[in-house]
Amino acid sequence: xxxxxxxxxxxxxxxxxxxxxxxxxxxxxxxxxxxxxxxxxxxxxxxxxxxxxxxxxxxxxxxxxxxxxxxxxxxxxxxxxxxxxxxxxxxxxxxxxxxxxxxxxxxxxxxxxxxxxxxxxxxxxxxxxxxxxxxxxxxxxxxxxxxxxxxxxxxxxxxxxxxxxxxxxxxxxxxxxxxxxxxxxxxxxxxxxxxxxxxxxxxxxxxxxxxxxxxxxxxxxxxxxxxxxxxxxxxxxxxxxxxxxxxxxxxxxxxxxx
Amino acid sequence: xxxxxxxxxxxxxxxxxxxxxxxxxxxxxxxxxxxxxxxxxxxxxxxxxxxxxxxxxxxxxxxxxxxxxxxxxxxxxxxxxxxxxxxxxxxxxxxxxxxxxxxxxxxxxxxxxxxxxxxxxxxxxxxxxxxxxxxxxxxxxxxxxxxxxxxxxxxxxxxxxxxxxxxxxxxxxxxxxxxxxxxxxxxxxxxxxxxxxxxxxxxxxxxxxxxxxxxxxxxxxxxxxxxxxxxxxxxxxxxxxxxxxxxxxxxxxxxxxxxxxxxxxxxxxxxxxxxxxxxxxxxxxxxxxxxxxxxxxxxxxxxxxxxxxxxxxxxxxxxxxxxxxxxxxxxxxxxxxxxxxxxxxxxxxxxxxxxxxxxxxxxxxxxxxxxxxxxxxxxxxxxxxxxxxxxxxxxxxxxxxxxxxxxxxxxxxxxxxxxxxxxxxxxxxxxxxxxxxxxxxxxx
Numbered sequence: 001x002x003x004x005x006x007x008x009x010x011x012x013x014x015x016x017x018x019x020x021x022x023x024x025x026x027x028x029x030x031x032x033x034x035x036x037x038x039x040x041x042x043x044x045x046x047x048x049x050x051x052x053x054x055x056x057x058x059x060x061x062x063x064x065x066x067x068x069x070x071x072x073x074x075x076x077x078x079x080x081x082x083x084x085x086x087x088x089x090x091x092x093x094x095x096x097x098x099x100x101x102x103x104x105x106x107x108x109x110x111x112x113x114x115x116x117x118x119x120x121x122x123x124x125x126x127x128x129x130x131x132x133x134x135x136x137x138x139x140x141x142x143x144x145x146x147x148x149x150x151x152x153x154x155x156x157x158x159x160x161x162x163x164x165x166x167x168x169x170x171x172x173x174x175x176x177x178x179x180x181x182x183x184x185x186x187x188x189x190x191x192x193x194x195x196x197x198x199x200x201x202x203x204x205x206x207x208x209x210x211x212x213x214x215x216x217x218x219x220x221x222x223x224x225x226x227x228x229x230x231x232x233x234x235x236x237x238x239x240x241x242x243x244x245x246x247x248x249x250x251x252x253x254x255x256x257x258x
Numbered sequence: 259x260x261x262x263x264x265x266x267x268x269x270x271x272x273x274x275x276x277x278x279x280x281x282x283x284x285x286x287x288x289x290x291x292x293x294x295x296x297x298x299x300x301x302x303x304x305x306x307x308x309x310x311x312x313x314x315x316x317x318x319x320x321x322x323x324x325x326x327x328x329x330x331x332x333x334x335x336x337x338x339x340x341x342x343x344x345x346x347x348x349x350x351x352x353x354x355x356x357x358x359x360x361x362x363x364x365x366x367x368x369x370x371x372x373x374x375x376x377x378x379x380x381x382x383x384x385x386x387x388x389x390x391x392x393x394x395x396x397x398x399x400x401x402x403x404x405x406x407x408x409x410x411x412x413x414x415x416x417x418x419x420x421x422x423x424x425x426x427x428x429x430x431x432x433x434x435x436x437x438x439x440x441x442x443x444x445x446x447x448x449x450x451x452x453x454x455x456x457x458x459x460x461x462x463x464x465x466x467x468x469x470x471x472x473x474x475x476x477x478x479x480x481x482x483x484x485x486x487x488x489x490x491x492x493x494x495x496x497x498x499x500x501x502x503x504x505x506x507x508x509x510x511x512x513x514x515x516x517x518x519x520x521x522x523x524x525x526x527x528x529x530x531x532x533x534x535x536x537x538x539x540x541x542x543x544x545x546x547x548x549x550x551x552x553x554x555x556x557x558x559x560x561x562x563x564x565x566x567x568x569x570x571x572x573x574x575x576x577x578x579x580x581x582x583x584x585x586x587x588x589x590x591x592x593x594x595x596x597x598x599x600x601x602x603x604x605x606x607x608x609x610x611x612x613x614x615x616x617x618x619x620x621x622x623x624x625x626x627x628x629x630x631x632x633x634x635x636x637x638x639x640x641x642x643x644x645x646x647x648x649x650x651x652x653x654x655x656x657x658x659x660x661x662x663x664x665x666x667x668x669x670x671x672x673x674x675x676x677x678x679x680x681x682x683x684x685x686x687x688x689x690x691x692x693x694x695x696x697x698x699x700x701x702x
Binding site: 004006008009010016070076079086103107115233240 | 531543577595
């Protein structure tokens with residue numbers, strides 16, 4: 001029996017390969033920019049930098065826990081241990097070669113981070129976790145190659161824009177104009193937090209990634225780039241799953257060695 | 259029932275081996291005496307909130323929220339006389355002396371746990387007999403014992419039965435059964451699925467392994483009643499119950515343990531695949547050009563059982579690490595998504611769990627209303643689609659929550675969970691079902 005090696009995702013085209021890469025926690029995401037902890041806290045808008053974490057219940061040490069064999073062995077995250085509130089960071093990814101698609105975000109969050117709650121909606125992907133755990137994760141999400149300052153938006157509300165044309169500076173539409181292109185620096189500045197509350201001072205999230213580079217990093221299938229239909233391997237995998245689900249729904253005993 | 263060759267090793271909630279090579283058929287609700295006892299208790303046991311009746315009589319606040327009969331008040335010390343009330347209620351309910359009727363006084367008289375004799379249920383066709391018998395019996399006891407006059411008898415009725423019969427159920431009443439009234443069941447055989455995850459967590463006193471077991475017993479037993487676990491699908495449900503709910507072969511506990519300190523959901527997916535390969539449930543079929551290996555199996559039902567056990571472990575690791583219940587729908591979708599992409603085999607319940615997760619995430623994250631996972635059950639409009647594989651995970655997650663929700667399981671469950679947790683078979687089902695399976699193993 002050959003040794004099992006995690007494989008994450010089928011497919012032979014570039015988006016499939018990138019998906020495999022992003023899903024694999026052994027792959028270290030490339031850091032492209034630095035955002036200070038305080039600035040990230042400001043953009044998320046849940047607390048003021050330096051402010052103590054608010055709690056939803058007392059620390060576990062104080063309350064004690066019910067007798068449960070699973071609680072005995074599963075270590076709580078630092079945020080859970082302290083009783084932090086559950087907070088969120090939410091991203092909108094443009095259909096124009098954003099590094100990750102909404103579903104890839106969900107998959108990679110679950111392969112890379114512990115104790116996180118993620119959901120995919122039509123134009124947004126919220127990630128929820130205990131506050132201090134969230135801040136740690138959010139740092140990697142904004143500082144690395146899976147974020148582009150022009151094609152990804154940190155948006156808590158009014159998220160619309162992922163499927164709209166880009167503006168003259170290549171930025172994804174945002175009805176709240178949370179971020180602006182700074183012509184002097186060539187960088188994108190957040191002037192409002194993710195909900196849309198104005199910030200005291202702009203926060204730069206760096207230069208947009210050039211289009212050619214984005215096309216190399218993207219995990220999106222596009223008819224004008226890497227079309228989904230071109231990935232025969234992925235399509236046959238998908239057809240296989242549909243076939244097996246259907247046969248199994250009729251009679252699971254009929255699926256043998258196929 | 260068909261004959262099945264499958265045997266499993268039984269383990270307790272701490273992952274300790276209890277017995278080896280037990281026929282999986284011994285865990286079937288059709289034959290396992292403990293499961294049948296659990297189902298009987300669910301039908302026969304009723305919780306009475308005696309303090310609630312007393313308060314309702316004193317204040318005139320009867321029949322649910324914002325419903326008060328001003329000027330109506332009858333002062334009766336029910337709590338102080340709980341022992342005497344219990345004795346009289348027992349006499350009223352008993353069919354024969356020394357039958358299985360029981361009335362237990364709990365919390366210094368505030369609550370009663372009533373076991374209605376099976377003879378009363380056998381004399382009818384509906385499980386509602388228990389609630390109606392106790393409610394009616396209690397009214398008679400209170401009226402007789404405390405000399406309530408004719409003009410206040412209606413208040414006693416309202417304090418006990420709530421707004422019924424203006425409502426379908428006993429809205430605001432103080433006699434509660436674990437089962438909802440039949441009119442609230444979504445279809446035939448749904449009765450055992452119509453139990454809030456909050457009740458399960460409270461009955462098992464937040465022991466997540468027992469919460470998973472009790473929920474799985476109720477969910478999967480319902481599938482026999484619904485007509486699902488029949489013919490080719492019986493083994494699908496039998497193995498699902500054994501592996502996901504009852505920790506057969508210790509798959510659930512092992513995967514949790516493997517990922518308990520630092521693991522995440524993706525790691526639980528890998529552990530599941532690893533275990534399935536090691537146990538010979540799946541094997542490589544072919545390699546594609548990109549190097550991706552497609553797996554296959556000769557036993558899809560067993561693969562489903564392993565995947566369902568992995569799903570349970572993934573829930574316990576994810577919700578356990580966060581000590582929060584809200585992650586369950588996310589686990590439902592992405593555990594299955596990742597597992598299918600990892601193997602090329604259909605995931606739990608052939609995709610129905612993933613689909614259920616999509617709906618449940620909307621209704622458990624304040625997007626389209628709904629509520630936290632503790633209010634969900636297998637009869638719920640957005641969670642009924644999985645064939646018994648979702649709600650056990652929800653119940654386990656609710657048990658692992660450290661208090662992140664506004665509506666806590668304690669608040670949602672009220673007296674039912676607390677009172678029924680006094681029944682050992684309901685509180686620790688894993689232990690009793692295992693013991694019963696060992697006793698009858700020779701029959702297969």
